[in-house]
Every structure is written in structure tokens, then in C-alpha cells.
Amino acid sequence: MGSPQQPPIDPRYYRPYRFYRPRSIAGPIVLVAIGVAFLLANMRVISPGQIAWLFATWWPLLLILLGLIRIGEYAIARSQGEPAPHFGGGAVAIVIFVLLVGLTASSARHWNWRAINDNVDVNPGWDGIFGDRYDFNQEMTQALPVGGRVQIFSDHGSVTVHVTDNGDAPVKLVVHRHISASSQEEAQKFNDREKPAMTLDGNTLHINPGQNEPHVQVGFVWGPRFVSDMEVWAPRKAAVQVDTARGDVVVSDRDADVNVTTAYSGDIQVSQVKGNVEVACRKGDVHINNVTGDVHVNGKADDVTLADISGVAILDGEFFGDTKLSHIGKSVKFHSTRTDMELGKLEGDLDMDSGDLHATSVGGPLEVHTRAKDIRLEDVSGPITIENSHGEIDLRPRSPFGDVNVSNHSGPIHITVPENAGFTVDARSSRGELESDFDLKVTKTGEDHVAEGTVGKGGNKLQLTTDHGTIEIRKG
Numbered sequence: 001m002g003s004p005q006q007p008p009i010d011p012r013y014y015r016p017y018r019f020y021r022p023r024s025i026a027g028p029i030v031l032v033a034i035g036v037a038f039l040l041a042n043m044r045v046i047s048p049g050q051i052a053w054l055f056a057t058w059w060p061l062l063l064i065l066l067g068l069i070r071i072g073e074y075a076i077a078r079s080q081g082e083p084a085p086h087f088g089g090g091a092v093a094i095v096i097f098v099l100l101v102g103l104t105a106s107s108a109r110h111w112n113w114r115a116i117n118d119n120v121d122v123n124p125g126w127d128g129i130f131g132d133r134y135d136f137n138q139e140m141t142q143a144l145p146v147g148g149r150v151q152i153f154s155d156h157g158s159v160t161v162h163v164t165d166n167g168d169a170p171v172k173l174v175v176h177r178h179i180s181a182s183s184q185e186e187a188q189k190f191n192d193r194e195k196p197a198m199t200l201d202g203n204t205l206h207i208n209p210g211q212n213e214p215h216v217q218v219g220f221v222w223g224p225r226f227v228s229d230m231e232v233w234a235p236r237k238a239a240v241q242v243d244t245a246r247g248d249v250v251v252s253d254r255d256a257d258v259n260v261t262t263a264y265s266g267d268i269q270v271s272q273v274k275g276n277v278e279v280a281c282r283k284g285d286v287h288i289n290n291v292t293g294d295v296h297v298n299g300k301a302d303d304v305t306l307a308d309i310s311g312v313a314i315l316d317g318e319f320f321g322d323t324k325l326s327h328i329g330k331s332v333k334f335h336s337t338r339t340d341m342e343l344g345k346l347e348g349d350l351d352m353d354s355g356d357l358h359a360t361s362v363g364g365p366l367e368v369h370t371r372a373k374d375i376r377l378e379d380v381s382g383p384i385t386i387e388n389s390h391g392e393i394d395l396r397p398r399s400p401f402g403d404v405n406v407s408n409h410s411g412p413i414h415i416t417v418p419e420n421a422g423f424t425v426d427a428r429s430s431r432g433e434l435e436s437d438f439d440l441k442v443t444k445t446g447e448d449h450v451a452e453g454t455v456g457k458g459g460n461k462l463q464l465t466t467d468h469g470t471i472e473i474r475k476g
Contacts (some may be wrong), residue, residue: 026069027091030098032063052105061104066095134187136177142198143170144205149256150234152207154244157228158266161240163253164233172233173198175209179226194226207232239275248284257293276311285321294330313346325350339370344382355391364402396476405463412469415462416476422456430467437475 037051047048058291077084092308113236144150150171152159164172175196181187194210209228229247234240239256242249245263247414250270257275265283276293279286288295294311297304303321306313310329318336325332335341338353348361357368364382368375375386376394383402387394389409396416397404406413412432417423425440427450434449442451448454451473464471 013452024070024073024085024091026066026073030066030094033062033065055102055103056108059098059105062098062102063095066091072167082457087351091252132180132182134179134181134184134191135313136179136187138175138177138191138196139173140196140198141170141172142200142205144200145203145236148203148205149239149241150205150207150232151241152230152232152243154228154230154242155207156226156246157209157230158248159229159242159244159250161242161251161254162231162233163236167235167237169233169235171198171205171207171235171238173207174231175230176229177209177226178229182321190226194228196228201316321353323350323352339368339373341368341370342366348379380390401460403460403463404463405461408469410468411466412471413464413466414472414474417462417466419475420456422454422459423462424453424454424458424460425462425464425473427451427462427464427471427473428466429471431467432466432468433470435470436473438473440473448468 013295041051050229074084083168107463132306145439150161152161161438173196174328177191177194179190181190196210197206197208199206199208203306207230209230212256220243227247236253236257239258240251240254241259241261242251243261243263244266246265247262248267248269249260249262251258251260251273252269252271254272255274257277258270258273259278260270261280262268262282262284266281267284268279268281268286268288270277270279270288271290271292273291275291277288277291278296279288279298281297281299281301283300283302285305286297286301287303287305288297288309289305291308292310294314295306295309296314296316297306298314300318300320302319302449303323304315304319305324305326306328307324307326309327312330313325313328313332315323315332315334316336322336325346326349328343331344332341332343332346339357342365343350343359343362344365345363346359346361347363348359350359350362351355352358352373357370357373358377360378362377362380364380364384366377366380366382367385369387370391371389372391373388374392375388376383377386378396380395380397381401382403384397384406386394386395386406386408388407388411391408391411392414393406393408393411394414395404395406399418399421401417401421404415406415425436425438427434427436427440429449431447432449436442436451438453439454440451440453440455442449444450449471451471462473
């Protein structure tokens with residue numbers, strides 16, 4: 001009797017046997033290592049800055065660890081006759097992540113983070129990454145000879161210069177030091193090492209907060225982060241010079257010259273000075289008021305405010321915010337890549353930003369060369385020269401005014417002159433209209449309008465030229 005016949009197998013339900021291949025444990029081990037590192041950071045056993053430095057230096061060990069785990073898994077599987085564990089999608093993602101972040105961290109470790117911080121105006125609030133903040137105060141004094149001057153150096157921190165109540169009192173220095181470190185003991189150690197210095201060299205007293213140790217500024221160097229805010233009390237008649245890399249500077253109540261230089265960033269305030277003031281800056285606001293001498297600001301700044309200056313005011317550089325001038329006793333000279341301006345005197349106010357220039361009560365001669373600004377000048381005397389483009393010009397001179405020469409490219413010109421003034425007119429508008437409240441001869445040739453003539457008894461010349469704009473001459 002034959003064996004029973006097996007029924008045919010339906011291929012729809014047939015599945016060939018496959019060996020089970022376990023997943024590799026390399027990925028989870030790496031995740032555990034990363035988790036342990038962050039746990040140690042949360043427990044303050046190691047600082048985040050140290051973790052960053054360790055990873056940026058030793059991250060290739062993670063790839064070596066992954067490789068060793070894979071070799072071990074493969075060898076064990078072969079000895080047991082089983083298939084080797086395979087890399088899952090998560091493990092592959094971890095390898096790619098480690099490669100990308102590791103290469104970036106290795107490169108970033110060599111970046112000059114201090115320079116980046118100085119040139120990018122961003123404060124993400126990451127000071128805590130360098131550890132807890134600990135505050136220390138140090139104080140010292142030094143006698144200053146009659147007629148002496150004070151020179152202050154600072155790397156990172158604010159500088160405030162006060163006046164001593166007694167003119168014969170010594171110069172007093174108070175350093176408010178802020179150190180970010182992993183412990184009080186570490187911060188104390190570095191504070192004890194960094195001693196402020198007051199050194200008398202001839203007639204000059206040099207003041208240094210004592211900040212010479214490397215900090216967490218370049219790459220991921222280990223060590224605390226220092227900020228040393230200084231307060232200095234000096235005799236009123238002592239000239240003051242402040243040289244700082246980054247930090248705000250405040251100087252007031254001086255009967256001598258003041259010189260302030262910021263190499264990277266910091267706001268500057270100078271007030272109540274009987275002498276000259278010179279400021280060189282790179283980034284930050286500048287506020288100067290109540291100065292009996294000349295004021296010179298050069299470099300790069302954001303908002304600039306000068307008020308109640310008895311002497312000359314000179315601004316030379318790039319100014320990216322609002323420029324406000326008020327009551328300048330002598331001439332004003334302004335120079336940037338976009339605007340050149342000179343005023344004989346400013347009895348009123350002047351406000352200027354990237355798109356507007358407005359001034360009142362200006363004593364000439366006045367000369368402005370700029371572009372892409374709307375210009376409005378009121379109560380202006382003396383000779384006037386304005387050259388502009390892609391903006392509007394509104395001019396209101398007062399009697400007696402000198403020769404007026406206004407040229408505008410792709411923009412209108414509006415001028416309002418006293419009704420009883422006498423002057424001669426030569427106005428030309430190309431591809432625009434020309435309107436006048438005075439009795440002038442206006443001729444039109446194609447798209448060009450020309451107005452010429454004499455008003456009243458004549459006198460100084462009013463010369464107006466524009467293309468793609470309207471000229472209006474109004475009585476005021």
C-alpha cells in the first residue's frame with residue numbers, strides 16, 4: 001500500500017524559512033555613552049565646556065568603538081554558526097550624526113570664538129555653559145603727581161571713571177570681577193592669581209585689572225571666563241585715557257582731555273568735560289555732551305549723539321544707527337562712504353539715519369554730498385551746496401542767505417525763500433515740472449523746463465538742477 005499523497009502547497013501561503021539576524025548593540029552602547037556624558041554635566045561632575053572639548057578632540061574613538069563592537073559581534077556569530085548582527089537604520093543614523101557633528105566640532109575648536117562674539121551682535125545667554133558665576137571685589141589706591149594723567153587698560157568689562165571729592169586724594173581703583181567656573185575653589189584660585197595693577201611711569205598712572213590668564217574664548221580651551229568691571233576715582237584735573245577691548249565706558253566730570261578707544265565693542269558715554277574728547281570705536285553707541293573743547297569720533301558706531309559741544313565736532317567713519325547732533329558751537333564735519341557734510345555752525349538740531357537728513361538752525365557755509373536720502377533743511381544761512389540722488393530735497397534758507405547750488409538726480413527739489421528776498425535764478429528740470437511763486441520766465445523745450453530771472457534787487461544766485469523730478473520755488 002503506497003504512502004498517502006501530500007496535497008499540493010498553495011504558493012500564496014508558502015514562506016521560505018529565514019534565519020533570524022539580531023540587530024547590533026553598537027548603536028545602543030554609543031547612546032548610553034552620550035547619555036552618561038550629559039548626566040555627568042547635569043550632576044556638575046563635568047562642565048558642558050569640557051564635554052564640548054572632549055568630544056571635539058576624541059570623537060573618532062566613538063567610530064573605533066563601533067568598529068570594535070562590530071568585529072566582536074561578527075567573530076562570535078561565526079564561532080557559533082549564526083548570522084552576524086546587522087546594522088539597523090538607527091545605528092546608521094548615529095554613525096552619520098557622529099561624523100557630521102564630529103567634523104564640525106573639530107573645526108570649531110580652532111575657531112576664534114572671541115572674534116566671532118565681537119563681530120556678531122548676538123547674546124544667546126550661554127554664559128552658564130562655562131560654569132557658575134562667582135563675584136569678587138578688589139580695591140587699591142595710588143597717589144598721582146600734580147599734572148599727572150591716568151591711562152586705563154581693560155580686556156573684558158566695563159570702565160567707569162568718577163571724580164574724587166578731594167583734588168589731592170589718590171587715585172582709587174575698585175575691580176568687580178565675575179568669574180564663571182565649575183566651583184568656588186576654582187574661581188577663587190584664578191581670582192587670587194589675577195591681581196590688578198597700578199603702576200606709575202613718570203607722570204602717567206597705568207591701571208590694569210589683571211586679566212592675563214587664558215579663558216574660554218578661543219576654541220574649547222578649559223578654564224574660567226573673566227569679566228572685570230572697573231570703577232576709577234581720579235582728580236578732576238587729570239587727563240584720562242581708556243583703552244578697552246570689549247565693554248562699556250563712562251567718563252564724566254573732567255577738567256582735562258579725555259581719550260577713549262574700544263577695540264571691538266562697547267557703548268561710550270562722556271559728559272561734563274572741560275577739554276577735548278577723542279573717541280575711536282568699532283561697535284556700539286556713542287553719547288557725548290557738555291564739552292567745552294573739540295570732539296572727534298572715528299571708526300564704526302551705531303547710534304551717535306553729540307550735544308552742547310562748544311568746539312568743533314568731527315565724525316569720520318561708518319555710522320549705522322541714528323546720528324543726532326545738537327548745539328555745536330563751531331563747525332561740524334561728517335565723513336562716511338556715503339555722506340560728506342560740513343556745517344559752519346549748528347545752533348539747532350540735526351538728525352540723520354540711513355534714509356533721512358533733517359536739520360534746523362544751521363549756520364553756513366553748508367555743504368552736503370550724499371545719495372538716497374530725503375533731505376530737509378530749515379532756517380539755514382550762508383552759502384549752501386547740496387548734491388543728492390534718489391531722494392527728496394526740501395530747503396528753507398533764511399535771510400540773508402548766500403549762493404545756493406542744489407543738484408538732485410532722480411528726485412524733486414522744493415525750496416522756500418523769504419518773500420522779500422532778492423536773488424537771481426537759474427533752475428533746470430529735465431523730465432519734470434517747474435513751478436514758481438515768483439515772476440520768472442519759464443521756458444519748455446521737449447521734456448525740459450528752464451526758469452531764469454531776477455527777483456527783487458537781485459543778489460546771490462539760486463541754482464537748481466534736477467532730472468526726473470519737479471522743482472518748486474515757493475514764497476515763505
